[in-house]
Amino acid sequence: MSVERAIKLLRLLVSVESPSGREFNFAMLLRELIEESGHKVTVQRLSSSSCNLIVNPTRKPELAILAHMDTVMPMIPPEVRGTVVCGRGACDVKGGIAALLLALERVDLARVSVVFTGDEEESGSGALLYSLEYSPKTVVVVEPSSLRVANAARGALELLVIVRGEGAHGSIDTDRDAFSRFLELLLTLRRRYRVRVISVHAGSEDLYATPDECRALIDITADDWRSVLNEVSSLLSRLGATWKIVDAASSWEVCGSLLDVFKEILSHHGLPSEPVTYPAWTDATRLAEFGIPALIFGPGELALAHTPRESIDAREVVKCAEVLADVIREVEERGAELEFVRLPRRQT
Numbered sequence: 263m264s265v266e267r268a269i270k271l272l273r274l275l276v277s278v279e280s281p282s283g284r285e286f287n288f289a290m291l292l293r294e295l296i297e298e299s300g301h302k303v304t305v306q307r308l309s310s311s312s313c314n315l316i317v318n319p320t321r322k323p324e325l326a327i328l329a330h331m332d333t334v335m336p337m338i339p340p341e342v343r344g345t346v347v348c349g350r351g352a353c354d355v356k357g358g359i360a361a362l363l364l365a366l367e368r369v370d371l372a373r374v375s376v377v378f379t380g381d382e383e384e385s386g387s388g389a390l391l392y393s394l395e396y397s398p399k400t401v402v403v404v405e406p407s408s409l410r411v412a413n414a415a416r417g418a419l420e421l422l423v424i425v426r427g428e429g430a431h432g433s434i435d436t437d438r439d440a441f442s443r444f445l446e447l448l449l450t451l452r453r454r455y456r457v458r459v460i461s462v463h464a465g466s467e468d469l470y471a472t473p474d475e476c477r478a479l480i481d482i483t484a485d486d487w488r489s490v491l492n493e494v495s496s497l498l499s500r501l502g503a504t505w506k507i508v509d510a511a512s513s514w515e516v517c518g519s520l521l522d523v524f525k526e527i528l529s530h531h532g533l534p535s536e537p538v539t540y541p542a543w544t545d546a547t548r549l550a551e552f553g554i555p556a557l558i559f560g561p562g563e564l565a566l567a568h569t570p571r572e573s574i575d576a577r578e579v580v581k582c583a584e585v586l587a588d589v590i591r592e593v594e595e596r597g598a599e600l601e602f603v604r605l606p607r608r609q610t
Contacts, residue, residue: 263364263583265345268576271295271363275356276340276349282332282384284311289331292359292378299367306392312380314388318371319396324600325520325593326375326398327586328389328545329358329560330382334568348573353562357574357582358404361561364583369590373597382545389545393554400520400555400600402589403546406562406574409533409582411524412540413557414515415547419487420460420508422479423447423498429474439472440464447501448480454497455490456483485513511543514550516557520593520600524557527588531581559585 280288292315293303304319315331333351340349347357362376375398379388393401425447427440436442441464451457458481465473484490487510498505525535540546542564546556561582562574593600 263368263580265576265580268360268364268579268583269342269345269347272347272352272357272360272574272576272579273340273342275360276347276352279337280331280333280351281335282312282381283309285331285380286311286313289313289315289378289380292331292363295363296366299363301366301371306395308380308388308391312388314380314392315378316392316396317366317376318374320372320375322397322399323375324373324597325400325402325590326377326392326396327362327402327404327590328377328379328392329355329362329404330379330388330545331359332380332383334383338570338572343573345576346573347576348571350572352572353406353574354564354567354572355405355560355562357406357562357579358560361579361582361586362404364580365587365590368587370594371590372594374590374593379545386545386548389548390552393549393552398554401546401549402557402559403544403549404560405540405542405544405558406564406567407538407540407558407560408563409528409559409561409578409585410538411521411528411535411557411559413517413521413537415513415540415542415544415550415558417484417487417511417513417547418543419482419484419490419494419510420479421482421494421505422477422508424504425476425478426502427474427476430472432470432472434472436472439474440476441473443501444476444478447498447503448478450497450501451480451482451494455494457481479508484510487512509543511547511551514547515539516555518555518601521557523592523596523600524559524589527585527592530588531585533581533585
């Protein structure tokens with residue numbers, strides 16, 4: 263597998279927009295590329311403008327490898343800097359898609375399906391619809407993990423919090439305005455939990471006054487989101503804030519012989535083999551809610567995803583393709599011998 267081929271392929275993929283719910287044109291490009299490598303592809307419709315692509319559409323495959331086609335917006339056109347390809351979706355997750363396309367050129371599929379899903383960045387409906395209809399036994403979800411295999415993911419509770427206060431003319435010193443009260447709330451939460459602020463909206467540039475309302479989207483690490491919600495909602499109520507749930511998921515962890523195979527293959531390729539915990543929500547978490555065990559693995563650095571700096575090194579894409587091709591060959595050879603075991607919730 264050549265780096266030059268990976269750069270050319272990845273540049274093509276990044277050049278085509280694929281926002282959530284509108285991935286169909288990108289999917290048709292993928293379908294053409296996949297069929298050129300001799301594989302059968304089925305289109306599973308999500309809507310008139312969104313779909314899944316299923317390579318080797320067999321029921322209850324021993325393994326399904328999933329990669330989502332959609333990206334966040336706005337579009338950032340591709341740019342190549344040496345072996346690094348920059349642009350929207352380069353690492354999340356078109357670098358992983360390029361790796362799968364390269365792997366598909368070198369393997370035959372019977373017990374393994376490869377699925378390119380829609381709508382992951384919004385609701386995860388693509389992975390859910392595929393799993394409900396095809397019932398894969400195990401799953402590998404391709405996401406930027408810096409070529410580390412994740413056998414666990416931390417849970418999280420995402421809340422829209424609304425804090426109200428007393429506005430005043432901008433020249434008046436006060437700690438009773440909504441933003442000051444939100445800061446107080448945030449510090450209180452951070453003394454108890456790991457909290458990330460996703461967005462904050464308070465006040466107006468056109469109105470010289472301290473704000474009487476502050477709206478913030480926050481993400482709280484949670485092993486069991488329901489128990490955390492009970493604690494947090496009581497605290498928010500005492501501080502006079504209102505809230506609503508945007509998203510929620512509990513932590514999960516798996517082990518088993520497929521993980522052992524993955525670790526052996528990573529070691530063979532000179533890569534770190536010790537499993538890690540993935541910090542973000544992925545389709546793997548949605549599948550865990552339905553009892554389908556999964557691993558997470560892929561090229562690219564998660565910290566760059568969704569940012570103007572999004573990029574990936576094509577050498578990492580090639581290495582990922584080699585690992586995934588070996589995983590597919592191993593599952594095709596050993597089949598039902600490989601299994602997962604769900605473990606109790608992982609403490610984050």
